[in-house]
Amino acid sequence: MISKAHKTLSAVALASALFASTTAAHAVELTFWSMWNEPEPQAAALKTIMDAYTNANPDTTFKVVWNGRGNQTKLRAALQAGTPVDFMDQDGDELAGGLQKQGQALALDEALGTDFKELLLPGAYDLYAKDGKHFQVPYIYNxxxxxxxxxxxxxxxxxxxxxxxxxxxxxxxxxxxxxxxxxxxxxxxxxxxxxxxxxxxxxxxxxxxxxxxxxxxxxxxxxxxxxxxxxxxxxxxxxxxxxxxxxxxxxxxxxxxxxxxxxxxxxxxxxxxxxxxxxxxxxxxxxxxxxxxxxxxxxxxxxLQVALLSMVVLKDAPHPKEAAAFLKYLVSEDAQKILVEQGGVGVTRKGVAWPALLADAFTAAENASALTxxxxxxxxxxxxxxxxxxxxxxxxxxxxxxxxxxxxxxxxxxxxxxxxxx
Amino acid sequence: MLKAHVIRRSWKTALAYLIVGGWSLFAVLMILWIIIASLKTTRSLFGAPWTLPSAPAFSNYVKVWVSNRFDDYFLNSILVVSASVLVLLLVAVPAAYVLSRGKFLGRGAILNFFIFGMGVPVPLLFIPLVVLTTELGVIDTLMGLSIVYVSVSLPFTIYVLQGFFSSLPAELESAAVIDGCSDWQVFWHVMLPLAAPGAATVAILNFVALWNEYQLSLILISSPENRTLSLGIYSLITSMQYSGGNWPGLFAGVTMVMLPTIALYIFLSERMISGITMGGVK
Incomplete structure (x- = not known):
């Protein structure tokens, strides 16, 4: 009897351990370095989006460093020192002349698929492409x-x-x-x-x-x-x-x-x-x-002349696939609506209306014949x-x-x- | 002849007073304007920049102190700067004394080494400091920032204090030695008290310099909870693009940064000036 109970307990313990180890093996903490300061509305919107993502994908959590606008400068120094970072954001132009040009951004074409650009407003995804490869996911549109x-x-x-x-x-x-x-x-x-x-x-x-x-x-x-x-x-x-x-x-x-x-x-x-x-x-x-x-x-x-704000996945990111999957979610309709409502910004996703204050700019972005x-x-x-x-x-x-x-x-x-x- | 000389001298004095007085008045007016601006709304700040606020908006201070976390940044700055200045004095005063009074091989070379350190541009140190502090495990910590502050402030501090110790009469040391004092007792009981004005001077100069320091903290500190006040001001300025221009809030932040150094100068300026005029930096 004792032996049977012992066996049962052992089996339960083993199953629990297996389950725990499986969960642990899939649990990922993505490190995100951000151009926003924590009190800014855009940061609040991103927090809501990350929380929603974690709710839908309990194995993925986020560790965020709210660096503010000097993000890329700080990140460069941190990368030199070997600090692991999965993804970051900055003005697209600054990234194109910075991390992207220096080969520190990951090409996202495979992870995002060929149809990805159809999800975004005209020209937005291709604006920072180099030699046919895409390294940035623009998520805020100016x-x-x-x-x-x-x-x-x-x-x-x-x-x-x-x-x-x-x-x-x-x-x-x-x-x-x-x-x-x-x-x-x-x-x-x-x-x-x-x-x-x-x-x-x-x-x-x-x-x-x-x-x-x-x-x-x-x-x-x-x-x-x-x-x-x-x-x-x-x-x-x-x-x-x-x-x-x-x-x-x-x-x-x-x-x-x-x-x-x-x-x-x-x-x-x-x-x-x-x-x-x-x-x-x-x-x-x-x-x-x-x-x-x-x-x-x-x-x-x-x-149009534009200034898009983009995310990039770092080339040496510890979790590149998971980071790319989150960026895909960031330009989903749900996430982009959160950015509009909480962040008060224009976004890159087709069909997601911008705040009323920016209605004319949204029309201009929807009808853009070329972007510079x-x-x-x-x-x-x-x-x-x-x-x-x-x-x-x-x-x-x-x-x-x-x-x-x-x-x-x-x-x-x-x-x-x-x-x-x- | 004498009259002409007196008139010429009076003119020179009057001119000097005019320049210094005008400069002082300008500085005081600017400080007052910043404080007044910090109590306005954005609209009144730009619509009527030279008027007093109809109803002082103290909420600007509350917003910056609480929402923009200046309470944390203020505490961080106090901790980092106080600790740095204390450690700096603990290291630099004995070092300067030995370099000033000691007679040993390589003394000149060591002193020149410190003087050379004053000429190294801080941006050249960015990458080595990041690598070093990372290897030591103190990057993005207030302790790491303090260590760097002490290191980069040492050359100037030792140079000034060495000159100060050199200006003290050697007879005092000789008398203490004749009275039976050991080297340590000579330093502790005789020379250190005499050097107090000099030590106070470099402490104040370093406190003000480190309180306002920005470049190193920008590179070495990434976590918002470890930001110092100068980084807080920077984040206020940069967040104006895309998130709205809280200019009165910025001036409230500048006032918070400015007031401690002004208070320090008001209370300790006499000691600082006497230190400078007594020591080797006159």
Whole structure:
């Protein structure tokens, strides 16, 4: 009797041990290093998503390090020291010129399958692909548009412009009818100041034109009349669209003038309504319209500059398959809705509507005919030239310290010299 | 002739007062503006930047202190900086004394080695420090950060204190030796008390420098619970993109960082100035 009970207990114990060891063998703790700070709404949304994932997959748990925006910098140092990390997130452009370029990101094509790109908004999955391979899963979507005060546009009796000529006419109308300038810029921010010129080049010569101009090793593409015309058009914004004192505006002085109703619009990313939420208030009549077409140009009004935020799985991740499976879940309809509702952001999944504040940007993303990286994309592969030459010289030209003619000549020579040194 | 000299001297004094007074006034006004800005709403901060807040928004401080975890960061900064300065003095004061008074082979070389350390740019140390602290198992810990702070502060501290000890009269040491003091007793009972103003000076200078230090903590600390105040400020600034610009909250955070060093200077400035003017850094 005792022996039988003993045997039964032993069998139960063995079964329990086997079950426990099987469970332990499948239990995975994914280490995630994040670009968000813990108190941010985006972090709260990601926490909810990870909790939901763990509920559905009890064997997978998460260890998160909320690093904030310096995430990639910290991660590089940690990887050097051998710290194991499964996946991380950052601005897609920064990743493309960083971990991805340095070969530290895992290609995800096999894990995600060939149909994956159909799940995302047009062009989003391919934006950071290299040689046909995909290393990033974009999960948050930022468009670049003119973000404007709808009431001011209505007060001026103007409409959203479709062409450059209409755009300049809108500036005149707003100025004469409301006494306010249609546009504002952060004059001392060289990157923001590059947005009009980079858009104009793309509207004249087509998507990703700026990077193509730079990649002409002779430098002669800068001397293309369309490039010079783009530079002249950018400078002409100061004639009737932008107030002269904006030349000295230090971020966030320019955008605050939109929130305070002193100017109508700014060409900037779709994060603007969130950034200005406190000063603009909840009832601010936000609208967004795309950069207009230039008559006779190859670029379309529906072409977009974007700044996507992406996840990557590290090449030396301890659990690459499990991490990739989670990223697949991150762009599922359920997870993306959580990001919209809790995080207040635009997302990459097709058919998941963005917050009401960003409705115009969502329409722009849904109808995008081509995507280009924000500021024209030179900064990704040619960061040195971008920061030391293009941005400061473009800024000098835009602010009137150098003529458009001198600017294109200088860029042609600098580009040629750059490639000769390679 | 004498009158012209007096007038010229008066003009020079007046000019000096004007420059120093103007500079001081500017600094005080900026500090006051930051404190006032920290009590406004974002809209009033940008809409009327030079006015007083109609109703002080102390909630900015509460939000930063609680939601942005500045309570933890403040405690971390106090712990790391106090411990670092204490250990620094424990190591640097005896070392500087020996390098100043001792006569042994290689003394000059060791002193030059420390002086050379002052010229090494901190960014060059990033990767070696990350590897080293990882191997020691102290990366992403406050203890690891303290060890690094002590290490990188040693050259400057030893250099200053060595100069300070050198300025003290040798006769005092000789008298103590004649009275029968051992080397340790000479250091502990005679030279250390005389060096107290110098030690206080380097303690204050290091405290302020480490309190505001940012680069090393950014590289060595990753866990949010181990962040120091300077990293807290950094996270406030960077989270403005994508998550909303809480500018008054930022100024509340800056005030929290600024006030301890200002208080330290107010209470200990006389001692610090006397230390500098007495010692070898005058």
């Amino acid at each position: 468009t670049v548009n003119f973000w404007y005060n709808k009431d001011l546009l209505t007060e001026a009796g103007a409409t959203v412009p479709a062409t450059w000529t209409e755009f300049l006419a809108m500036c005149e109308t707003v100025k004469s009818k409301t006494g306010k300038h249609a546009l504002v810029v952060e004059g001392t921010d060289a990157a923001y100041a590059a947005l009009p010129f980079s858009h104009l080049v793309e509207r004249q010569l087509g998507p990703k034109a700026l990077i193509k101009v730079f990649e002409d090793r002779t430098g002669d593409s800068w001397l293309d009349p369309a490039v010079l015309d783009s530079a002249k058009k950018a400078v002409s914004l100061w004639d009737s669209c932008i107030a002269g004192d904006a030349r000295g505006f230090q971020y966030p002085a320019g955008q605050q003038t939109v929130a305070l109703g002193a100017s109508m619009a700014e060409l900037v990313g779709s994060w603007l309504p969130t950034e200005l939420a406190d000063s603009a208030g909840p009832d601010f009549p936000w609208g967004a319209f795309n950069f207009p077409e230039v008559e006779g140009g190859k670029g379309k009004r529906t072409d 990286n924000i500021y024209g994309g030179i900064g990704i592969d040619y960061a040195d030239f971008y920061t030391k030459t293009f941005l400061p010289e473009q800024s000098n030209m835009f602010l009137g310290q150098k003529s458009p003619e001198d600017f294109v000549k200088l860029m042609a020579e600098a580009t040629k010299k750059y490639w000769e040194g390679k």
